Amino acid sequence: MFANRMPRYEILDEDGIATLERGWRRILTDVGIEFDHPEALDALRGAGQRIEGQVVFLDPDFVLEQVALAPSEFDLQARNPERSVRIGGDAMVFSSVYGCPFVREGAVRREATMDDFERLVRLSQAFPQIDTPGGVICEPGDRPLDSRHLDMTFALQTLSDKPYFGSVTSAGNARDSIRMTEILFGGRETIEATPALMAIVNVNSPLRYDERMLAALLEYARAGQAAIVTPFLLMGAMAPVSIPAAIAQQTAEAFAGIALAQLVRPGVPVVLGSFLSNTDMQSGSPGFGGPESALGLFCTGQLARHYGLPWRAGGGGLTSSQTCDAQAAYDALNTMSAAFFAGANLVMHAAGWLESGLVSCFEKFVVDIELLRVLQEQFTPLQIDEESLAFGAHVEVGQGGHFLGCAHTLERFRTCFYRPLLSSTANFERWLRDGGLDATARAGEIYRSTLANYEQPALDDAVRAELEEYVMRRRRELGD
Amino acid sequence: MFANRMPRYEILDEDGIATLERGWRRILTDVGIEFDHPEALDALRGAGQRIEGQVVFLDPDFVLEQVALAPSEFDLQARNPERSVRIGGDAMVFSSVYGCPFVREGAVRREATMDDFERLVRLSQAFPQIDTPGGVICEPGDRPLDSRHLDMTFALQTLSDKPYFGSVTSAGNARDSIRMTEILFGGRETIEATPALMAIVNVNSPLRYDERMLAALLEYARAGQAAIVTPFLLMGAMAPVSIPAAIAQQTAEAFAGIALAQLVRPGVPVVLGSFLSNTDMQSGSPGFGGPESALGLFCTGQLARHYGLPWRAGGGGLTSSQTCDAQAAYDALNTMSAAFFAGANLVMHAAGWLESGLVSCFEKFVVDIELLRVLQEQFTPLQIDEESLAFGAHVEVGQGGHFLGCAHTLERFRTCFYRPLLSSTANFERWLRDGGLDATARAGEIYRSTLANYEQPALDDAVRAELEEYVMRRRRELGD
Numbered sequence: 032m033f034a035n036r037m038p039r040y041e042i043l044d045e046d047g048i049a050t051l052e053r054g055w056r057r058i059l060t061d062v063g064i065e066f067d068h069p070e071a072l073d074a075l076r077g078a079g080q081r082i083e084g085q086v087v088f089l090d091p092d093f094v095l096e097q098v099a100l101a102p103s104e105f106d107l108q109a110r111n112p113e114r115s116v117r118i119g120g121d122a123m124v125f126s127s128v129y130g131c132p133f134v135r136e137g138a139v140r141r142e143a144t145m146d147d148f149e150r151l152v153r154l155s156q157a158f159p160q161i162d163t164p165g166g167v168i169c170e171p172g173d174r175p176l177d178s179r180h181l182d183m184t185f186a187l188q189t190l191s192d193k194p195y196f197g198s199v200t201s202a203g204n205a206r207d208s209i210r211m212t213e214i215l216f217g218g219r220e221t222i223e224a225t226p227a228l229m230a231i232v233n234v235n236s237p238l239r240y241d242e243r244m245l246a247a248l249l250e251y252a253r254a255g256q257a258a259i260v261t262p263f264l265l266m267g268a269m270a271p272v273s274i275p276a277a278i279a280q281q282t283a284e285a286f287a288g289i290a291l292a293q294l295v296r297p298g299v300p301v302v303l304g305s306f307l308s309n310t311d312m313q314s315g316s317p318g319f320g321g322p323e324s325a326l327g328l329f330c331t332g333q334l335a336r337h338y339g340l341p342w343r344a345g346g347g348g349l350t351s352s353q354t355c356d357a358q359a360a361y362d363a364l365n366t367m368s369a370a371f372f373a374g375a376n377l378v379m380h381a382a383g384w385l386e387s388g389l390v391s392c393f394e395k396f397v398v399d400i401e402l403l404r405v406l407q408e409q410f411t412p413l414q415i416d417e418e419s420l421a422f423g424a425h426v427e428v429g430q431g432g433h434f435l436g437c438a439h440t441l442e443r444f445r446t447c448f449y450r451p452l453l454s455s456t457a458n459f460e461r462w463l464r465d466g467g468l469d470a471t472a473r474a475g476e477i478y479r480s481t482l483a484n485y486e487q488p489a490l491d492d493a494v495r496a497e498l499e500e501y502v503m504r505r506r507r508e509l510g511d
Numbered sequence: 512m513f514a515n516r517m518p519r520y521e522i523l524d525e526d527g528i529a530t531l532e533r534g535w536r537r538i539l540t541d542v543g544i545e546f547d548h549p550e551a552l553d554a555l556r557g558a559g560q561r562i563e564g565q566v567v568f569l570d571p572d573f574v575l576e577q578v579a580l581a582p583s584e585f586d587l588q589a590r591n592p593e594r595s596v597r598i599g600g601d602a603m604v605f606s607s608v609y610g611c612p613f614v615r616e617g618a619v620r621r622e623a624t625m626d627d628f629e630r631l632v633r634l635s636q637a638f639p640q641i642d643t644p645g646g647v648i649c650e651p652g653d654r655p656l657d658s659r660h661l662d663m664t665f666a667l668q669t670l671s672d673k674p675y676f677g678s679v680t681s682a683g684n685a686r687d688s689i690r691m692t693e694i695l696f697g698g699r700e701t702i703e704a705t706p707a708l709m710a711i712v713n714v715n716s717p718l719r720y721d722e723r724m725l726a727a728l729l730e731y732a733r734a735g736q737a738a739i740v741t742p743f744l745l746m747g748a749m750a751p752v753s754i755p756a757a758i759a760q761q762t763a764e765a766f767a768g769i770a771l772a773q774l775v776r777p778g779v780p781v782v783l784g785s786f787l788s789n790t791d792m793q794s795g796s797p798g799f800g801g802p803e804s805a806l807g808l809f810c811t812g813q814l815a816r817h818y819g820l821p822w823r824a825g826g827g828g829l830t831s832s833q834t835c836d837a838q839a840a841y842d843a844l845n846t847m848s849a850a851f852f853a854g855a856n857l858v859m860h861a862a863g864w865l866e867s868g869l870v871s872c873f874e875k876f877v878v879d880i881e882l883l884r885v886l887q888e889q890f891t892p893l894q895i896d897e898e899s900l901a902f903g904a905h906v907e908v909g910q911g912g913h914f915l916g917c918a919h920t921l922e923r924f925r926t927c928f929y930r931p932l933l934s935s936t937a938n939f940e941r942w943l944r945d946g947g948l949d950a951t952a953r954a955g956e957i958y959r960s961t962l963a964n965y966e967q968p969a970l971d972d973a974v975r976a977e978l979e980e981y982v983m984r985r986r987r988e989l990g991d
Contacts, residue, residue, distance in 0.1 A: 040520055040852065047895040054900040065910035086910060140939070239911040268913060272920050272927035274893055276901035310915070311936040312924045318936045321929045322889035330893075351936040357840035357878050358934050358950035364841045365885065368848060372520065386939060398837050405845065409802035413754055413810070415527040420534040421756035430545040430566060431719040433748060435790070440752050447752035448789045449801045454838050456791040456798045456831040459620070459866060469836035 032162055034121040037410045039336070040372035042329045047275075048337060051330075054279025055286065056091040063088040064238050064287040068245035074294045089287055095338075097290035103339045105300035107257065108227040109163075110215055111192035111488060116162050118229075118257065118302060119341035119376050125403060126165035126196070127155045128347075128383035128391050129231065134169055135355070135385055135392040137475060143169035143391060145179075149186050151383065153485045154396055154478060156191040160403040161382055166196030166231070168383070169391040175511040180204045181502045184211050188498060192488035197228040197256065202246035205230065207505055209254045214497050219254075226300055228256040231379075233306075234284045236262045236269035248288060252295040259343050259377065260288040261304025265317050268310050274323060277307055278330045289340070302377055303338075305331040306345030317387045319349035320362025325369035332373030344375035348399040351387045355394040355471045359385060363395070364402050371406050397474035397481075401453040408449045453477060512642055514601040517890045520852035521813045522806070528817060531810075534759030535766065536571040543568040544718050544767040548725035554774045569767055575818075577770035583819045585780040587737065588707040589643075590695055591672035591968060596642050598709075598737065598782060599821035599856050605883060606645035606676070607635045608827075608863035608871050609711065614649055615835070615865055615872040617955060623649035623871060625659075629666050631863065633965045634876055634958060636671040640883040641862055646676030646711070648863070649871040655991040660684045661982045664691050668978060672968035677708040677736065682726035685710065687985055689734045694977050699734075706780055708736040711859075713786075714764045716742050716749035728768060732775040739823050739857065740768040741784025745797050748790050754803060757787055758810045769820070782857055783818075785811040786825035797867045799829035800842025805849035812853030824850035827860030828879040831867045835874040835951045839865060843875070844882050851886050877954035877961075881933040888929045933957060 043051070063086040066072055072082060081088040104119025116124045128151075134143045148171045155164030164187055174182050180198035187195035188211065197208030212227050213219050222228070232248045235241040240248075251258050262284040264270040270277040289301045307327035311318040328344050335342035347370065350362030363384070370378045382399040385392035413419075424439035434440050440447075453474055455462060468476075523531070543566040546552055552562060561568040584599030596604045608631075614623045628651045635644030644667055654662050660678035667675035668691065677688030692707050693699050702708070712728045715721040720728075731738050742764040744750040750757040769781045787807035791798040808824050815822035827850065830842030843864070850858045862879040865872035893899075904919035914920050920927075933954055935942060948956070 038520065038522060040518065042518060042893065043895070047893075050895050050897070050900065054902070057900075057902060058905055062905050062909065235911060237905070237908055237910065237912060237914070266928070267915060267920060267924070271901035271904040271914055271917075272923050273899050273901045275895045275899040276904065279900055280905065309928045311931075312928060313930065314936045314938075314941075316936040316938055318928070318931075318934075320934070321931070322885055323928055325889050326893060351934065352950065353935065353937070353939055353942045353947075354949050355837060356949035356951060357835060357837060357954075360837035360840035361844045361878070361882060361885075362934065364844045365848070365889075368845070372852070387936070389939070398841070402841060405802055405841075409805050409845075413522065413527075413806060415523070415530050415755045417530070419753050419755040420530065420537075420759055421751035421753045422534070422537060424751040424756065425538055425542050425717070425760065428717055429542065430717065431715060432717060434717070434751055435747060437751075440747060443752050444747070444792045448746070448792060448798070448803055450793065451791075451798075451801070454798075454800070454831065454842065455833065456794045456796040456867070457833070458794075458796055459833055459869070461794075462833045467833075469834050470832065470838035471836060474837075 032116045033123045033407050035123050035371060035374055035410050036121055036412050039332060039374040040329055041333045043333050051275060051279050051282065051334065054275065055282040058280060058283040059089040059091050059094060059287065062238060064284065066240050066245060067242045070249055071245045071291055074291060078294055089290065094286045094290045097293040098286055098338055098340065100293040100297045101289060101301045101340060102298065104341060105257065106225050107194045107229060108216065108225045109192060109194045114193045116194060122376060124162040124377045125160060125381035126163045126379050127151060127161055127168050128380045129165045130167050131389055131391040132170045132172060133390045135390045140390060142172045144173045145171035145182055148183060149190060150482055151391055152186050152190045153482055156193060157481050157485050158400050160400050160407065163194045164191050165379065166198065177509045178506045178511040181207060181505055184208055185498055185502050188215050189490055189495060190487060194227065197230040197251060199230050199232060199244060199247035201243060202250050205247040205250035209250065209256065211498060211501060214501060215494060223255040226256045230256060230258055232258045232260050232288060234262040234288065236264050236284060237280060238284060240288060248292060249295055252292040252299045255296060255299055257300040257302060258292055259302040259304045260285045261306050261343065264307045266309040266323065267312060274326055278327065281305060281307060282334060303335050303340040303342040305343060317351065319351050319387055320365050324349060324366045328369040328373040328375065332375060341376040343377040343379055344370035344373065345379065346384060347378045347380035348382065348384050348402065349380060350385060353386050355385060355392055355398060359395055360398055363399055367402050368406055371410050393478045394471045394474040397453055397477045398470065401451065404452055405449060512596050513603045513887050515603050515851060515854055515890050516601055516892050519812060519854040520809055522809045523813050531755060531759050531762065531814065534755065535762040538760060538763040539569040539571050539574060539767065542718060544764065546720050546725060547722045550729055551725045551771055554771060558774055569770065574766045574770045577773040578766055578818055578820065580773040580777045581769060581781045581820060582778065584821060585737065586705050587674045587709060588696065588705045589672060589674045594673045596674060602856060604642045604857045605640060605861035606643045606859050607631065607641055607648050608860045609645045610647045611869055611871040612650045612652065613870045615870045620870060622652045624653045625651035625662055628663060629670060630962055631871055632666050632670045633962055636673060637961050637965050638880050640880050640887065643674045644671050645859065657989045658986045658991040661687060661985055664688055665978055665982050668695050669970055669975065670967060674707065677710040677731060679710050679712060679724060679727035681723060682730050685727040685730035689730065689736065691978060691981060694981060695974060703735040706736045710736060710738055712738045712740050712768060714742040714768065716744050716764060717760060718764060720768060728772060729775060732772040732779045735776060735779055737780040737782060738772055739782040739784045740765045741786050741823060744787045746789040746803065747792060754806055758807065761785060761787060762814060783815050783820040783822040785823060797831065799831050799867055800845050804829060804846050808849040808853040808855065812855060821856040823857040823859060824853065824855035825859065826864060827858050828862065828864050828882065829860060830865065833866050835865065835872055835878060839875055840878055843879055847882050848886055851890050873958045874951045874954040877933055877957045878950065881931065884932055885929060
C-alpha cells in the first residue's frame with residue numbers, strides 16, 4: 032500500500048474554510064436534506080432534528096458531533112492479510128473503475144459481460160498499484176439483474192485476495208454482500224472487529240438520499256462496515272455552477288449521511304466521498320479531467336483533514352474521451368495527480384475509466400497503471416543527504432566527462448530511476464523496427480500478457496464450497 | 512501574460528536546502544568549472560578566482576554576491592507593447608518548442624524546413640497561451656547553416672509581434688540577433704533600457720562552458736540582454752544518477768555562468784535555467800516526463816526563490832514518445848503541471864515538443880495548448896465569498912431538482928467553467944456522427960484552421976525594409 036509522505040497542496044485559507052463552513056451549515060439548517068427512508072427519519076427525529084415530510088433540517092453542531100465519532104483512520108481487511116489496507120492518514124488506496132455498462136478493447140466498444148468482469152478483476156489482482164478491484168468494475172449485462180451482485184461478489188472473492196466493495200443496489204443485496212463476506216472471513220465477529228467491506232453510498236444530489244442508498248447505508252453501518260458517503264455532483268446539473276457552492280453542498284450532503292451512520296452505530300468507519308465535476312455547458316454532457324475536478328479535490332482534501340475524516344477522491348483517471356487517446360491520458364493524469372497533491376486516502380476509478388464512466392477500457396486500465404506507477408514514485412520523498420550528493424562521482428568524472436560508466440552509476444543503475452511499464456523512450460528507428468506501436472496499442476499487449484500470466488490466489492476448498500452454495504441458494508430464491 | 516497566484520508546491524526543508532548548498536559550494540571550490548574562452552577566464556581571474564588551465568575554482572561567497580546582482584524580476588520587450596512580458600515573480604511565460612531537426616504532421620515525420628519554421632511561428636503568434644515563439648522552433652534544414660539564423664530571426668520579427676530569442680550558435684550570430692533587434696526596436700538604447708532578447712546559454716555539462724556558448728553569453732550580457740543559463744542534465748550521462756547530486760550540479764553550473772554575466776555587466780538580467788531529466792537505463796535513451804523531471808522542477812523552483820532568481824523550467828510538454836499518443840499527453844502534462852506547481856517563470860518547450868526534442872509536432876502543439884489552457888484556469892485562485900456560495904440557487908432548486916435552468920446558472924453558463932479547445936465531451940453516438948476522430952486527429956484540424964485564419968501583425972515598411980537589407984547583406988557576407 033502506498034503512503035503519500037509528500038506535502039499536501041492546500042489552496043484554502045482560514046477565511047475560505049470559514050466561508051465554506053457558513054455555506055454548508057446554512058444548507059443544513061435552512062434548506063435541509065431529504066431522507067427517503069422511515070428508519071433514517073426515525074433515527075434523526077430521535078436525535079432531536081426537526082423534520083418536515085421527509086426533509087430533515089439538521090443542527091450543524093449536532094452534525095459535527097456525529098462526524099467527530101467517525102474514526103480518522105481505519106483498517107480494511109483483505110482475506111490475504113498482506114493485502115489489507117489502511118484508510119486515512121498518509122495511506123492512499125487505489126480502486127479500479129466502477130459502474131460501467133460498456134467495455135472497450137481496441138476498436139471494439141460493446142456491452143459488458145461477466146467474462147469482462149472477471150478479466151478486469153484479474154487485472155486488478157495482477158497489478159500491485161491497485162489495492163482493490165472495487166466492486167462493479169463493469170456491469171455484467173449478460174447476468175440477471177436481480178442476482179448478478181452474487182456473481183460479482185463471488186468473482187471478487189475468488190479471483191482476487193484484495194479487499195472489495197459491497198453491493199448497494201438494495202438492502203437485500205447489501206445483506207448478501209455482508210453474509211458472503213462473513214463466510215469468507217470466518218464469521219460476523221471477525222468483520223465487525225475490523226471491517227472487510229466498503230460500500231459506495233451515493234447521495235441523490237441535490238440534497239436527497241433515496242431509499243435504496245439509505246437501505247444500504249443502514250445495513251453496512253449496522254454491520255460495522257465502511258460506507259463511502261459520496262455526493263455525486265456535476266455542477267450545472269446536481270449543484271450550482273460554482274466550485275465553492277458545490278463544495279459547501281458536498282460537505283452538507285456527506286455530513287448528513289455520516290451523521291446518520293454514526294447514529295446507527297457510533298464510531299462506525301466512514302469515508303467522506305467527493306465526486307465533483309461539471310457539465311460542459313456547450314455539449315450538455317458531463318466533463319471530466321478539467322480544472323474544476325482538480326480544484327474540487329484540493330478543497331475536499333483540505334476540508335477532510337480539517338474535520339478529521341478519511342476521504343475519497345472521485346477519481347482517479349477520469350476523462351470524457353471516447354477512446355484511449357491523448358485526451359484520455361491528459362484528463363486522467365490531471366485528476367489522478369490532483370488526488371496525489373491533495374492527499375486523497377481512497378482514489379476510486381484509478382484504472383480503466385473511459386467515456387465519462389460509461390466504459391471500462393482495457394487499454395486505459397494499463398495507461399492508468401502507468402500513471403499510478405509514475406505518481407507513486409513522484410510522491411516518494413527525496414532523500415537529501417551526503418550520500419545522495421554523490422560528490423565522488425563529480426570528482427571521478429570532472430569537466431566534460433560522462434557519468435554512465437562511473438562507479439556511482441554502476442552501483443545504482445538498476446534502481447536509480449523510474450522504470451516504465453508502458454512508456455517508450457526508444458529512438459525512432461528502434462521504435463519503428465519494434466512495430467511502431469503507439470502507447471494504446473502497447474497497452475493492449477500488456478493487458479493481454481498480464482491476463483495470460485495471471486495466477487489465481489489460493490482459497491480454502493470448504494470456504495469456496497460454502498460461497499458457491501450460498502450463491503446458488505440465493506440465486507434460486509431470487510428466481511434466477 | 513499569465514500570473515500564477517496559487518501556492519507553490521515545495522518539498523525541501525531547511526536541512527535539504529543546506530545540504531544542497533553544501534553540495535554546490537563543494538563542486539565550485541573543489542572540482543571547479545571549465546570555461547573555454549579567454550575573455551571569460553580573464554574576467555574571473557580579474558575577480559580573484561583561482562584558475563588552473565581552463566578550470567576555475569570559484570569562491571561560493573563571491574558567486575553568491577554576483578548572483579545577488581541579478582534582478583529577481585525584469586521586463587522583456589515585445590515590438591507590440593501589449594505582448595511584452597515580465598520574467599520573475601508570479602509571472603509565467605510560455606515559449607514554444609526549441610531546437611528540433613525534424614517535424615511531424617499526422618503520420619509524416621521528416622526533416623524540418625523554413626516553411627515549417629514559419630508555420631510554427633504563426634501558430635505561436637495565433638495562440639494567446641504562448642507568450643513567445645522562442646527561437647529555433649525547428650531547425651530549417653533547407654537553409655544554409657551559416658545564415659539560417661538570419662532567416663529565423665527575420666521570421667520571428669515579422670510573423671509575430673511577441674518577444675523572441677536570440678541566436679547562440681556563435682558570437683557573430685549573437686551580434687546579428689542583437690543588431691536586428693536594434694533595428695526592430697529603434698536603436699541600441701531602447702533595448703539596453705529594457706531587454707528585448709532572451710538567449711539560451713546551455714552549459715556543456717558536466718561542469719564545462721564551451722567557447723560557442725560563452726561567446727554568446729558575453730555578447731548578450733554586454734548588450735544588456737537576458738541569458739537563460741541552463742545546465743543540460745540528463746542524469747546518468749551529464750550528471751550523477753541522483754536528483755540531489757544533479758540539483759547541486761545544476762546550481763553550481765548555472766551560478767558560475769551567472770557570476771560571469773554579472774562580471775561583464777553588473778545587474779544584467781539572467782534566468783536560472785533547469786533542464787533536468789534522466790537516461791532510461793534500459794534503453795540508454797533520454798527519458799522525459801517521468802517522476803525525476805517533476806521532482807527536479809519542485810527543487811529548482813524552491814532554490815530559485817531561495818536565491819532570488821527568476822527561473823526557467825526545462826519544459827513544458829516534454830515526452831520521449833515517438834508519436835502524439837497517450838504517452839505524449841501524460842508525459843507532457845506531468846512536466847507542464849509540475850512547472851505550474853513549482854511556479855516556473857519561464858516554461859520552454861511549452862508547445863510542440865515530441866520524441867525527446869528531436870521533433871516539432873504540429874498536432875502535439877495543439878495538445879499542449881489545451882494543457883496550458885487547462886492549467887492556466889486551474890492555477891487561478893478560487894474566489895470564495897458569499898456570492899460564490901450561490902445560496903439562492905440551493906433555495907430555488909431544493910431537494911432532488913436540477914440546476915440547469917435556475918437563475919444562478921442562466922446568468923453564468925457562458926463563463927462558469929473551463930471551455931475546451933480540443934477536448935471532447937460529446938456522447939459516443941454524437942462523437943461517431945462527427946467522424947469518430949481521436950484527440951490527435953482533432954488537433955490536426957485545429958492547427959490547420961488556425962493557420963488558415965492567421966493574420967500577420969502589421970510592421971512599419973521602413974523597418975521591414977531595413978531588416979531585409981540587413982539579412983541580404985549579412986547573407987552575402989557569410990557566403991550564402
